[in-house]
Amino acid sequence: MSAHVVHDVLHGPAQVPVAGQAPQQYLRMDGTLNPACDLELAVTPQLARSLYREMVLARRLDQEAYHLQRQGELGLWLSCRGQEAAQVGSARALRESDWIFPAYREHAVALVRGVAPAELLAQWRGCCHGGWDPARHRMHIYSLVLGTQTLHATGYAMGVRADAAGEVVLTYVGDGATSQGDVSEALNWAAVTRSPVVFFCQNNQWAISTRVGTQTATPLHQRAAGFGLDTVYVDGNDVLAVHAATTMIAERVRAGGVPGFVEALTYRMAGHSTSDDPTRYRSSEETEYWERRDPLTRLRRFLDNNGWSDPAWLSELDGEAEQLAADVRAACLALPEPRLEDVFAATLVRESAALATERAAFTAYQDSFL
Amino acid sequence: MTPGSAAAPTRQLSLGKALNAGLRQAMLDDPSVVLMGEDIGALGGVFRVTEGLLDEFGEQRVFNSPLAESAIVGTAIGLALRGYRPVCEIQFDGFVYPAFDQIVSQLAKMRARSGGRLTVPVTIRIPVGGGIGAVEHHSESNEAYFCHTAGLRVVACASPADAHTMIQEAVACDDPVIFYEPKRRYWDTADVVVGSPPADGLALDQARIARHGSDVTVIAWGPTVRTALDAATVAEQEGKSLEVIDLRSLSPLDLPTLTGSAARTGRAVVVQEAPTFTSLGSEIAASITEQCFDVLEAPVARVGGYNIPYPPARAEEQYLPDIDRVLDAVDRVLAH
Numbered sequence: 001m002s003a004h005v006v007h008d009v010l011h012g013p014a015q016v017p018v019a020g021q022a023p024q025q026y027l028r029m030d031g032t033l034n035p036a037c038d039l040e041l042a043v044t045p046q047l048a049r050s051l052y053r054e055m056v057l058a059r060r061l062d063q064e065a066y067h068l069q070r071q072g073e074l075g076l077w078l079s080c081r082g083q084e085a086a087q088v089g090s091a092r093a094l095r096e097s098d099w100i101f102p103a104y105r106e107h108a109v110a111l112v113r114g115v116a117p118a119e120l121l122a123q124w125r126g127c128c129h130g131g132w133d134p135a136r137h138r139m140h141i142y143s144l145v146l147g148t149q150t151l152h153a154t155g156y157a158m159g160v161r162a163d164a165a166g167e168v169v170l171t172y173v174g175d176g177a178t179s180q181g182d183v184s185e186a187l188n189w190a191a192v193t194r195s196p197v198v199f200f201c202q203n204n205q206w207a208i209s210t211r212v213g214t215q216t217a218t219p220l221h222q223r224a225a226g227f228g229l230d231t232v233y234v235d236g237n238d239v240l241a242v243h244a245a246t247t248m249i250a251e252r253v254r255a256g257g258v259p260g261f262v263e264a265l266t267y268r269m270a271g272h273s274t275s276d277d278p279t280r281y282r283s284s285e286e287t288e289y290w291e292r293r294d295p296l297t298r299l300r301r302f303l304d305n306n307g308w309s310d311p312a313w314l315s316e317l318d319g320e321a322e323q324l325a326a327d328v329r330a331a332c333l334a335l336p337e338p339r340l341e342d343v344f345a346a347t348l349v350r351e352s353a354a355l356a357t358e359r360a361a362f363t364a365y366q367d368s369f370l
Numbered sequence: 371m372t373p374g375s376a377a378a379p380t381r382q383l384s385l386g387k388a389l390n391a392g393l394r395q396a397m398l399d400d401p402s403v404v405l406m407g408e409d410i411g412a413l414g415g416v417f418r419v420t421e422g423l424l425d426e427f428g429e430q431r432v433f434n435s436p437l438a439e440s441a442i443v444g445t446a447i448g449l450a451l452r453g454y455r456p457v458c459e460i461q462f463d464g465f466v467y468p469a470f471d472q473i474v475s476q477l478a479k480m481r482a483r484s485g486g487r488l489t490v491p492v493t494i495r496i497p498v499g500g501g502i503g504a505v506e507h508h509s510e511s512n513e514a515y516f517c518h519t520a521g522l523r524v525v526a527c528a529s530p531a532d533a534h535t536m537i538q539e540a541v542a543c544d545d546p547v548i549f550y551e552p553k554r555r556y557w558d559t560a561d562v563v564v565g566s567p568p569a570d571g572l573a574l575d576q577a578r579i580a581r582h583g584s585d586v587t588v589i590a591w592g593p594t595v596r597t598a599l600d601a602a603t604v605a606e607q608e609g610k611s612l613e614v615i616d617l618r619s620l621s622p623l624d625l626p627t628l629t630g631s632a633a634r635t636g637r638a639v640v641v642q643e644a645p646t647f648t649s650l651g652s653e654i655a656a657s658i659t660e661q662c663f664d665v666l667e668a669p670v671a672r673v674g675g676y677n678i679p680y681p682p683a684r685a686e687e688q689y690l691p692d693i694d695r696v697l698d699a700v701d702r703v704l705a706h
Contacts, residue, residue, distance in 0.1 A: 129483040140451070141484055145475050151441055152476070155448020155456075162430055163452075182472075185441035192436060346486035347520050349544035352575055352622035 021219075023265050024234045026241035029293060031301025039234075041244035045308045051092060051239045052299050052309075053317055055084040058108035059296060060321035064328045065107075065121060069274045073332055074124045080107045082237070082269030085295030086202045087172075088112060089242030090262065093250055094170055096138065099160075101153035101171040104142040105202075109172070113137040117324070118331035127338045147173060147180035150199060154186045157195035157259075168250045170198045176207020178223070179215050190259040191228035198250050198260040199224065202236060204268035209281040224261035236264030237295040240302075267293070378565040386556040388530035389419050389495075391564050392537035393457065397427055399566065400455060403541055405432045406442060407459030407495075416461055417497055417556055439469035443494065447477055450490040457493045457541055464507030466496055470515070477546045478521035493540045493547045498526070499593045499643045500690055501554035503683040510680055511592075511644035516548045517621040517653070524621040525574060526550035528595035530560045532578070532618065535567040539574040547574075550620075552593035577624040579631065583613035586700050587631040587638040589654060591617035594641045594691060601696035610700065620650055628654060629661045636667035637703040641691050646674040668706035671699040 025034045026041060062080050069077040080087060087108035091100065102109055110120050115132045122131035123142065130141030143149035153171035160167045177183055178201065190197045201220055205212050216223065221231040230252055234245040242264055249260035267290040271278040278287075303309035344359040345351070351359075383391065397403045405420055405427075411434040414421030424432040435442045439460060446456035460466045466473070473494065480490045500509030516524045523545050527533040533551070540547040572578055580595060581602050590598040595616045602612035613631050617624070632638040638658050640651035655670035673691045681689050 128485055129479075130485060130487075133487055134451075134484065135487070141488075143476075145471060148444060148472065148476055151444025151472065152448040152451065154441075155445030155450075156452045157448070158445060159449045159452030159454050162454075181438075181468075182440055182444060185436075185438040186444070189436055189438070189441050189445060342485070343482060346482045346484075348523075349481065349489055352523075354622035354625060 021233060023236075023263075024232060024241050024245055025238050026244060027238050027298055027302050029298060031298055031305050037241065039241055039244035039248065041240055043240060045306070047243075048240070048299065048303060048306075049308060049313070051088055051243065052296070052303060053320075054088045054092070054108065054112055055239065055296050055299065056317055056321055057324050058084045058088065058111050060325050061111060061117065061328055062107060064325040065124070066270070066274065068121070068329065068332050069124070074121065075126045077124055077274045078105045078272065079268075079270035079274075080105050082267045082290065082295070083202055083204055084108050085239035085299070086236035086242055086264040086266045089239040090170065090200050090246040090264070093243050093246035094168060098138065098168045098170060098250070099153075099156060100139040101149040101156070101169065102139065102142055103146070103149060103172045103174055103177065104144050105174070106142075106172050110137075110139065113139045115139065116331065117328040118335055121328065121332045122335055125332060125335055127335050146177035147183040147186070149173075150183050150186035151189075153197050154190045154193075154195055157190065157197035158193050161193070161195050166254060168196050168198060168254050170200055170246075170250065172200050172202060174207065175201065175203040175205065175212040175220060176210060176215055178220055184227075187224055187227040187229060187261070194258060196253050196259070198246070198253055198262065199229070200246065201261065201263045202266055203263055204266050206268050206272070206278075206282070208272040208276060209278075219263070221261060221263035224263075228258055229261040230258050231261045231263070233263045233265070236266030237293050237298065239295060239299055266295075378563045380561050380563050382559055383530050383534070383562040383564075384557050384559045385527070385530045385533045385552070386417055386419050388534040388562045389527075389537050389551060390421055390423070391562070392534040393420065393541075394423060394426070395564075395566060396457075396538045396541040397423070397431065399538075400542070402453060402455045403431070403457060404449065404454050405457050405459070406435050406446060408435055408437055408442075408461050410434060410459050415459055417553065419495070419551070420459065439465055439467075440472050443469040443472035443477060443492070446492045447472065447480065447490055450492050451488065455491050455541060457495060460494060460496045462508045463496055463498045463510040463512055466494075466512065473516070473522070473548075474519050478519045480521075481545075482521060489544050490546055491544045493537075493543075493549055495537075495549045495551060497553040497556075498550040499552055499554060500680060500686050501593065503686070505683070506680065509686065511642065511675065513548075513550060513620050514644060514649050517650050522546055522548055522621065523575065523619070524548040524550070525619050526552065526592035526617070528552060528555065528590075528592055528616050528618070530558060530562045532616070534562050534564065535571060536574060536618065538567055543574060550592055554593055555596060558596065572618070575619040575622055575624060577618055577627040578616045579613065579627070580616040581612065581614040583611040583635070585611045585635060585637065586703055587613045587615060587628075587635045588641060588696065588700070589615045589617060589628060589638060590641040591620060592643075594643060597691060597693060598641050598696060601693045601700070604693055605697060605700060610704070612700065623654065623657065625657055625661070629658055632658045632662045632670075633665050636665055637706075638666075639671045639673060639696065639699045639703060641696055642672075642674040643690060644675055645677045646672045647677045649674060668703040671703050673699045
């Protein structure tokens, strides 16, 4: 069965079910303002430059991690290239006190939340399953089983609501994961319990090799609306639009509104993972189409148009990105090897006698080689 | 109430009511305890275990869930991460499978996945086993799935007194606990000391020698403990002395108590409702054999369900271990 291909100026060689509705867009491809935009956003040079800075750093981190995988230093890497605007724009729309439940590709979000390169890469080097302290960054560890984190976020938000804490919980989910029953259960429960949670769906159009049109016959934001959520459909490669849309939804949720759902239309520029071969299932024409819609390029044009990108600042940013790359590499290579004793220790809060016996047998066996 | 105080009132309670009183005590002792599950509010659950708790504690702490087991456990994990101590009711044993991923991949592994940083003190109550003439999916014994999963504690109560204390200890435990309730024993009635667990009582992960004996060790848990005790009474009339162990903790196993008894008697029989193939009984038989091989007089015998789907209600008497099947196994190990 061949996909029904409709070339559309925004969607590209399309596989997205078209609702007769274009996503909200603040910046056009050339970096000029889109007069049709309904979103409210006070764009200051500080905001635009800081968003650009974080996207540049995220891309450089992603590139360095990709190289480290190719050099055998990481077991696997899941690139976020192309999704920097969706991730930085949404994460920056939250308050520091708000909680984030990511999927597994939210490296730019982790960077925004102050997760250190070593903490981020440890999992992909095979040193641990979750490298950072969730409480410190108010960001839960990655969830690799698709959609499971949406229920954790919903439950956490039920607690926030019971505590009357005024926090917002934001969870990331991809287009593919929306097919999981857990996601539908989460959308439904969040709406029924009116919990302060925002579902941020990065529709990057591909679930490994499966097109979004194979996942759903209905636009994802429309499905969420059917559950009773407050939804917005936004151009996910437009960081200013993402920031404005997420801020709007998050603040309505914080004020006691129904849970929110942001569908950000973006594109996964790399393969699903470093083990993937996207040339087997998508055309170079399609990839090139989205390369021309790169989120960094678009914001850079906007900065240039406004005279907000002086050479000294850009040069400083280049230097910062190169330093980050060097830090990422050094931190990766310096990661300590994991110890099985630590896994024993983390299995139960209070180690059982049975587990202590097994651990002792393991240790004695290891020591027998000394 | 002071734990173990002499003033603690003793009441005649059914196992179901003893659980209800235990949950009530847990909620009084810790305001972070919340109850969630299908129909647990105004109805009090299909077995009435949560009866009256909505009225006493309000809908912030006792709430009905939409009918989605994965969501019950998944949101309980989120609540636990927020600092709550959720107690989930799964309505019947056969309904737990939609929550399997959330239990096995999320709840059980959350602590290890986070390098010990995260604690998820969730208790999952499951009415378990057959014997009540139920329709399909309402009579299963699925403990092996959860015992096989590192990071979970799995327990089964067998008597009203243990039901009352064990549910409180499970709720207070910082590890996730699968709490099995023997549904055909919900109406068994006995004296229960109502209140917080006594400080000198058994720990949640300890087995209990329910009856002392010298010829054969019979190991049972949940609904088969009474079967084993009844078999011991009959065996006594035949001049055979059975030691009955109520396992209580299915994971971790209290192996010292099991092997200590098996070493004294030299013979052991494991009695369970679950099919014996790759079951908890198999693990117990293997462990006793490994540790007591030199003093065993006979191979460890297993009595349990057959390796077939749980049968229709009118055939379940043929499937469930009863006194005669236990005594038959006792005779086999004594024949060695």
